Amino acid sequence: MIDKGKWSQWRVRLLFTGPTLFIFLTVMIIPFFYGIYLTFTDWDGISVTQEMVGWANYFTVFQDKDFWLSFALTLKYVGMSVLLVNVVAFLLAYALTSGLKAQNFFRAGFFIPNLIGGIVLGFIWQFVFSNVLVQVGQKLGMVWLETSWLADENKAFWALVIVTVWQYAGYMMVIYVAGLMNVPRDVMEASGIDGATKLRTLFSIILPLVVPSFIICVFLTLQRAFMVYDVNLALTNGGPFGSTEMVSMHVYGKAFLSRDYGVGQAEALVLFLLVAIVTLAQVYFSKKLEVEA
Amino acid sequence: MKKKKGFILLSMLLLVAMFTAACGSSAQTNSTDSNGKTTITLLNSKGEIQQQFLDAAKAFEASNPDIQLQIEQVAAGQSPFERVSTLYASGNPPTMMMVDPSDVTQLKDRVLDLTSEKWVADANGNIKDTDNKVLAFPFSVEGYGFIYNQAVLDKAVGGTFDPKTINTRDALQQLLEQIKAIGVAPLEISPQDWSLGAHFMGINYSAQSKDTAQVSTFIEGLRAGTTDLNQNTVFNGLMDTFDLMMKYNYDQASPLAPTYEKGPELIGKGEVGLWFMGNWAWPQIKSFDTADGKYGFLPVPISNNAADYGNVEVSATISKRIVIDKQKSTPAQQEAAKKFLNWIVYDKEGQNFLVNEVAVLPAFKNITLEPTNPLGKSLKEYIDAGKSMEAVSTLPADHWKEVGSYMQKYLAQKSDRTELADSIETYWKNVK
Numbered sequence: 001m002i003d004k005g006k007w008s009q010w011r012v013r014l015l016f017t018g019p020t021l022f023i024f025l026t027v028m029i030i031p032f033f034y035g036i037y038l039t040f041t042d043w044d045g046i047s048v049t050q051e052m053v054g055w056a057n058y059f060t061v062f063q064d065k066d067f068w069l070s071f072a073l074t075l076k077y078v079g080m081s082v083l084l085v086n087v088v089a090f091l092l093a094y095a096l097t098s099g100l101k102a103q104n105f106f107r108a109g110f111f112i113p114n115l116i117g118g119i120v121l122g123f124i125w126q127f128v129f130s131n132v133l134v135q136v137g138q139k140l141g142m143v144w145l146e147t148s149w150l151a152d153e154n155k156a157f158w159a160l161v162i163v164t165v166w167q168y169a170g171y172m173m174v175i176y177v178a179g180l181m182n183v184p185r186d187v188m189e190a191s192g193i194d195g196a197t198k199l200r201t202l203f204s205i206i207l208p209l210v211v212p213s214f215i216i217c218v219f220l221t222l223q224r225a226f227m228v229y230d231v232n233l234a235l236t237n238g239g240p241f242g243s244t245e246m247v248s249m250h251v252y253g254k255a256f257l258s259r260d261y262g263v264g265q266a267e268a269l270v271l272f273l274l275v276a277i278v279t280l281a282q283v284y285f286s287k288k289l290e291v292e293a
Numbered sequence: 294m295k296k297k298k299g300f301i302l303l304s305m306l307l308l309v310a311m312f313t314a315a316c317g318s319s320a321q322t323n324s325t326d327s328n329g330k331t332t333i334t335l336l337n338s339k340g341e342i343q344q345q346f347l348d349a350a351k352a353f354e355a356s357n358p359d360i361q362l363q364i365e366q367v368a369a370g371q372s373p374f375e376r377v378s379t380l381y382a383s384g385n386p387p388t389m390m391m392v393d394p395s396d397v398t399q400l401k402d403r404v405l406d407l408t409s410e411k412w413v414a415d416a417n418g419n420i421k422d423t424d425n426k427v428l429a430f431p432f433s434v435e436g437y438g439f440i441y442n443q444a445v446l447d448k449a450v451g452g453t454f455d456p457k458t459i460n461t462r463d464a465l466q467q468l469l470e471q472i473k474a475i476g477v478a479p480l481e482i483s484p485q486d487w488s489l490g491a492h493f494m495g496i497n498y499s500a501q502s503k504d505t506a507q508v509s510t511f512i513e514g515l516r517a518g519t520t521d522l523n524q525n526t527v528f529n530g531l532m533d534t535f536d537l538m539m540k541y542n543y544d545q546a547s548p549l550a551p552t553y554e555k556g557p558e559l560i561g562k563g564e565v566g567l568w569f570m571g572n573w574a575w576p577q578i579k580s581f582d583t584a585d586g587k588y589g590f591l592p593v594p595i596s597n598n599a600a601d602y603g604n605v606e607v608s609a610t611i612s613k614r615i616v617i618d619k620q621k622s623t624p625a626q627q628e629a630a631k632k633f634l635n636w637i638v639y640d641k642e643g644q645n646f647l648v649n650e651v652a653v654l655p656a657f658k659n660i661t662l663e664p665t666n667p668l669g670k671s672l673k674e675y676i677d678a679g680k681s682m683e684a685v686s687t688l689p690a691d692h693w694k695e696v697g698s699y700m701q702k703y704l705a706q707k708s709d710r711t712e713l714a715d716s717i718e719t720y721w722k723n724v725k
Contacts (some may be wrong), residue, residue: 043377048402129551146545151705239486240549241701256375258691259399260725 004182009031039266044259057266067267069276070250077157077226077246081164085221086214088169093176094202107177108171110181118167123236125163126150129235152204153243156236160244163231168224179213180206215286222282247271307590310457331629332361334387335620336380338373339613340366341431341576342651349646353636359394360629374399374690386618388630389413397422397614399430404428404616405627412638415659417676418683420503429614430634433653436570436590436609436672436681437492439480440578446567449475456671460522460599462534471542472566479541480567483556484549484704485696491688493535493569493593494696494717498602498685500527500595508685515721520715527603530595532710537702538569548704557581560588563567567591572654572668574605579666592680607675610684611656686724689724 014021021194039057043050057119061067092110130148137145148154184205191201229248232238238245238253245253251271255264299631337346343366365387366377374396380386381403392400401422403494407413408427413420420431446454449471459465482489501511514520516547522528543565554577560568561581568574578588594604617630637643638657648654648662654669654676655662664670675681699716702708708716 044399046374046403088474109473130552134550150552151547151549151709186352239698239701240484240705241707242695242698253691253694256372256378257694258689258725 012112014150021212035265036269039262039269040264043135043261045256046259046262053262057262058270060263061105061266061270063271064254064263064267065246067247067250067254070245070247071168071271072107073157073244074226074228074247075159075172075230077164078222080161080244081168081225082218084165085172086217089217090163090176090214092169092173093180094206096173097177097180105217107173107216110173112129112170114169119234121163121167122231124184125159131157142247151240152194156244157239160228161233164225164228167262168221172221175217175220176210176213179210183209211286211289211291213246215283215290217287219283223275227279297329298397310532311683314641319398330361331623333389333626333629334363334631335389335630335643336365336367336373336376336387336391337393337617338367338393339374340369342506345650349637349643352646353633356640356642357629357632358566360632360635362629372558375649381620384621386621388622388626389615389617389633391613391615392429394611394614395460395688395690397616398438398687401617401714402426403618404499404622405619407617407631407634410631411635412657413577415638417656417658420611429616431611431656432613432615433647433651434609434656434672434676435571435573435612435654436607437569437676438593438607439567439591440560440569440574440668441591442560442563442565442584443589444584445472445477445563449477449566455590456589457605460594460605461597462537462594465534465591465594466501466537469537470565473541477563478543478545478559478565480538480569481543481551481559481565482538482548482704483551483553484544486701486702487693488553488570489695489700489704490573490695490697492684494530494700495684495688496593496603496608496682497531498688499608500606503602505683509725512685512687512721513579518718518722520718523711524556525679527547527595528714529710530601531593532713534593534595535703539706548706549701556632569593572666572672575620575652575668576667578668588667588669590668590675590705592675606625606680606682607672608635608684609654609672609676609681612685615621645661691724692720 019215028143039148040054041054042053042057043052096110100106117126133145136142137147142163149159187205187209188201191205196204227248228246229252232244232246232249236244238249247267248271251264254267255261258264309428316392337343343364346364350364352374354360373390373392376388377390377392377396377400381465386403386653391399397404397725399478406426406428408421408428410427412430413427416431418428418431419436420429424426441454441513443454443458446468449468459468472479497510498512501508504594539545539548540547540633543559555576557574558566558581558600561578561583563583572590575588579586590607592603592605592607595601596604599605615634617627617634619627622630637647638655638659644662647653648660649665652664652666652669653715654664654672661723664673672681696717699713699720703710
């Protein structure tokens, strides 16, 4: 009897989780382990046979200077965009919860860039950087705008950061708006009665109370910036002369362009581990910052 | 409660049924369908001619009622190789695949040997692989060099410009000076990595020698690290010409800024005299044409001795090739696919499709139709006169991107020739 009861319990569980579990296994878990297996082969992506090469691909990863250069560049990009996205998003959210007229309209407006896909956005901004801004620069005699930003390796990097900020600030703003609206009125009033200035309230009351929003937003921006591919592809395509090639693009190129699937896969795995470490560390340390009202 | 459970079970069943049905249908596309027709598919990797291909499929089906031909397309921005490998991984490859030259070797275990096909005897150029087998159907011949605008050059030289006069670097420089003198920017360099890496630097390999075995030896030397590019005459000559091009470049102020789309506009409107590009640019040039359709190719001279190989030759090669899958296709499908390839070469409608509709240069001697566009005509003249240089089709797949980026760096004057040569040497030493 008990056995039968257990079985029917399992059956019900399987009924609900089975399909999802099946899909999760087939599209996530199995490919993941198959991918790990591929890192030990010299497969080129199409050939019928593949040789086992042991750890050779991992040695290649550690010797691949371009991989580490693009990883360093990605770190710089992640640092800059996480910082700027969150600062801009928080300032927007702060301004748009302070009772401005038509603030709902502005909120919607700032959110819209996030609804445009990365590829389209990249092409739009490519046009802006290499045509519109150049025209403006020439008309107004601004030397720093006269040539396309995308043709200079430093400016192309900042172009990428600017587009990222433009894309994600609106999305993060929505999260911050929610966080700011949840700051209890009573503490705010209490601080007002105690004679705290606006700035003092911001730093001593509001900021500590919206830390959960910061954790979410920093996590989201971190993860998205690390994985950036579409904007990178459409805006600079790694150029000029490969100077803005982010690590995802490098891995992709290794696997599909250089047709070195094994090394590409191994680089992807190394990247996965590094990103996992960074994001887990971020969540762990920022959890400690949370306070209760 | 009972009823609810039944409903859940029913919907589950439905879901499973839908799932299996979806899986089943994709496997079915590759076989003979119910009304006895053989269905074959072709993966087209020249997105710009998709419509022409669909029309050709209709014409082919009309004369072969027992075959149904479906045309699939490689998405813009995706490489044909990537698409083919995905399709193979999903176990659903098309019957015919149009791929780039360097892909064929890697597909050799999966594609049909076409050595005994009739068209092999009629094909121009080298279509055999290293094992002396023909694995791919040569779909199009494409070539590149300096595209010139006849109207501008006529004005610059004060008379009718004769392309044969440009056979040395000095002659080219003189021409550039003459163009400059009439107040037109001499030339445009499109800084795209594929143009600089695959096409311009491609000359570095093909111009090494008229003998392809020598070219192979040169490349083997690069792989082994024994070839010193800094001491190589062809490389230095080619880069001297590139320096000259940089000096007269329309976009000198910001050489990496122009997009590909700027080139056809400049040459078509006659704002530059020369543009380094290939015959595929005609449709775009046509929409800006101010020279009454009078354009042509000039070779890229690499020395000041008119007799040197490469000075009067324009690069031309078989660019797209069609292979037939042998792993998942049934014998009937393979036969049907072969029939389609023969239809292109020998049927009037097929030839019309190739030459007039798609406007590529065919790789077959028996096709006598004349190209309809000036760049195709000019290229054909070079080929017919034996003044064409076969571009090396076995360069590594990432050569255009890597070497293209070194060339961009050089073009932006962020590196010098020694650094460029070193980068290329290092690339070759490490390439798989």
